Amino acid sequence: MKRWYWLSGLVALVVTLGIILIRFIFTASPSVPSIQVENAWARPTEAMLTSSSSHDSHSMNPQAESTETTSTAVYMVIRNLGRTPDRLVEVSTDMAAKSEIHQTVRSGDMMQMQPISALEIPPQGEVRLEPGGYHIMLMGLRQSLRVGDSLILTLNFEKSGRVEVKVTVRQP
Numbered sequence: 532m533k534r535w536y537w538l539s540g541l542v543a544l545v546v547t548l549g550i551i552l553i554r555f556i557f558t559a560s561p562s563v564p565s566i567q568v569e570n571a572w573a574r575p576t577e578a579m580l581t582s583s584s585s586h587d588s589h590s591m592n593p594q595a596e597s598t599e600t601t602s603t604a605v606y607m608v609i610r611n612l613g614r615t616p617d618r619l620v621e622v623s624t625d626m627a628a629k630s631e632i633h634q635t636v637r638s639g640d641m642m643q644m645q646p647i648s649a650l651e652i653p654p655q656g657e658v659r660l661e662p663g664g665y666h667i668m669l670m671g672l673r674q675s676l677r678v679g680d681s682l683i684l685t686l687n688f689e690k691s692g693r694v695e696v697k698v699t700v701r702q703p
Contacts, residue, residue: 566617566652566691571607571684571698573669576676601675604633605667605684605698606660611652619650621687628671630684635663644668649689662703676700 611617622630631646642663650665652658660666667684676682680700687693 565612566686566688566694567610567612568686568694568696569608569610571605571696573603573605573676573682573698573700574703575678575680575700576601576603576672601672602627602668602670603672603676603700604662605669606662607696607698608657608659609650609652609686610657611654614654615690616654617652617691618689619652619686620648620689622667622684623687624669624682624684626673626676626682627669628673629669631668631670633666633668635666652688678702 609619619632622632624630632648632650633644634647635642635644637643644666646668647665650658658665678700682698682700684696684698685693686696
């Protein structure tokens, strides 16, 4: 009789340890998206002078009233370490009046940038934002960006929420 109690206790212990091990294995890899961003960089800007008294938007007349209008593209690698997909749905920065997710597409013989509403990041995968493909456009920059400058960009993901990224300005 004692053997039966001892054996049933051992079986219960092994089953319990097995359940704990299985739970550990499945929670070691997050079931929710886990976003990681690497190598975030932006191109330096070239300011254009615009004249309020002329219809020529590229006027280089130093006497004309002018304001700087600048934009730049931001690139990075976004990794999803989780087991479910996530979507980048919004980007923002205090440095720009407007921030959009874009995709470069071929239209006939021309390449065009088009805004997209969201960018899916596959589970345990990555999406590269790079010249000629996906990128983030910052428009209406509040100051010119020079090589060595940096800015903070907030990425808003559908499931992972907000992720702040330091973006360094450099040449391609």
